Amino acid sequence: MLVAPLKNHTSRRNPRVTIRGVATAILRATAPWPATAAAAHPSAAGPSAASPPAPPLGCRKLASLKLRDCGAPDGGRGFEELASILAGSLRSLDLSCTRVGSRGLLQLAPLTGLTELLLDMCPVTDSGCQVFSSLANLEHLDLSDTEVGNAGAFHISKLRRLSRLGLCDTDVGDGAVAALTGLTRLTALNLDARHVSDEALHLALPLAPHLKELDLYGCKVTLRGALALPAYRELTHLFLCGGWATDRSVLEVAKLPKLQHLSLAQNPRLSDVSVRMLAGGACAATLEALNLTGTAVGDGCLPLLAGMPALAVVALSNTRVTRGAAESLRRTTKLVVKFSPPGATKGPE
Numbered sequence: 001m002l003v004a005p006l007k008n009h010t011s012r013r014n015p016r017v018t019i020r021g022v023a024t025a026i027l028r029a030t031a032p033w034p035a036t037a038a039a040a041h042p043s044a045a046g047p048s049a050a051s052p053p054a055p056p057l058g059c060r061k062l063a064s065l066k067l068r069d070c071g072a073p074d075g076g077r078g079f080e081e082l083a084s085i086l087a088g089s090l091r092s093l094d095l096s097c098t099r100v101g102s103r104g105l106l107q108l109a110p111l112t113g114l115t116e117l118l119l120d121m122c123p124v125t126d127s128g129c130q131v132f133s134s135l136a137n138l139e140h141l142d143l144s145d146t147e148v149g150n151a152g153a154f155h156i157s158k159l160r161r162l163s164r165l166g167l168c169d170t171d172v173g174d175g176a177v178a179a180l181t182g183l184t185r186l187t188a189l190n191l192d193a194r195h196v197s198d199e200a201l202h203l204a205l206p207l208a209p210h211l212k213e214l215d216l217y218g219c220k221v222t223l224r225g226a227l228a229l230p231a232y233r234e235l236t237h238l239f240l241c242g243g244w245a246t247d248r249s250v251l252e253v254a255k256l257p258k259l260q261h262l263s264l265a266q267n268p269r270l271s272d273v274s275v276r277m278l279a280g281g282a283c284a285a286t287l288e289a290l291n292l293t294g295t296a297v298g299d300g301c302l303p304l305l306a307g308m309p310a311l312a313v314v315a316l317s318n319t320r321v322t323r324g325a326a327e328s329l330r331r332t333t334k335l336v337v338k339f340s341p342p343g344a345t346k347g348p349e
Contacts (some may be wrong), residue, residue: 064092074123075103083110092116096142102128109134120144120166129155142166144190150175157182168192168215174199181206188213194238198225205231213237217263223249230255236286237261241262241267250274254281266317275301284308291315293338299325306333316343 063087072095088108096118105119105128114135120142129152133136138159144166153176156165163185167176173195185208191200196219208231217239226249235256245267253262254277264270275297279283288310298320305314306329315338316326326339
């Protein structure tokens with residue numbers, strides 16, 4: 001009965017759910033049957049008396065706990081109790097969108113079996129990252145929208161089993177990328193941070209043989225950085241947004257032979273030439289989804305999009321593509337075309 005209510009709290013904030021409360025509930029569920037039970041029921045005493053049913057012990061074997069958007073504070077006795085109870089079983093912990101900061105994070109050190117830790121939108125700083133020396137089994141770590149910077153990246157670099165890392169909207173810069181180059185198992189990296197630039201792509205080259213997903217949305221990546229992209233031959237997902245890319249940059253992107261999902265959104269200097277590069281590049285045979293929202297592509301690129309064999313979804317909102325041409329592309333192909341004209345009110349693609 002404990003797990004289901006917690007699951008419901010992952011989608012809507014409920015400040016009444018606290019770490020201390022969760023720890024108390026687990027303790028009650030796993031407490032041994034009171035020795036006073038027989039004394040309280042004399043008729044049940046004796047060799048022939050049936051033993052009372054044992055309490056549920058499943059919570060001590062809890063492998064996944066989601067406390068997203070709950071009233072978890074930054075540390076306290078509840079954290080110590082929770083870490084003590086679940087130290088041998090917990091593999092996945094979601095504390096996203098809570099008040100958990102560096103103090104609370106450090107109290108999670110006993111959870112050495114964790115393979116997934118989600119802390120996005122928590123007030124975690126570099127000092128809290130010291131806990132990672134105890135959490136060596138982590139494979140997925142999300143620190144997006146935290147206060148972590150380059151110093152925190154030094155501690156993250158000790159997580160040699162890490163395969164997915166989220167550092168979106170943090171204070172990390174190119175120096176952090178240099179610290180992370182030893183994470184050779186990394187397959188997904190989100191570096192959507194304002195201090196990341198061209199240098200990061202060159203520094204991260206040791207990660208290229210295994211990296212499949214790279215998010216550079218909002219990073220200052222110009223042609224100098226784009227020139228390093230062909231070395232990332234295993235990439236299947238690439239987000240290169242934020243306004244710095246040019247048609248010449250896309251020529252380098254087009255050389256990626258396994259690319260399936262590409263976002264070039266919010267790069268106003270991209271023209272139909274970029275689509276021509278993609279349609280004639282190594283990526284044309286594998287590209288399934290392409291986001292060109294906020295670029296300067298026009299109706300002239302639509303036949304090229306229609307001819308890309310694997311393409312299934314294309315986003316063309318706020319471009320120079322006309323409504324009639326977009327509707328024609330929908331009618332005459334199997335493409336899912338996401339389109340709204342410039343100035344139209346519409347949510348993100």
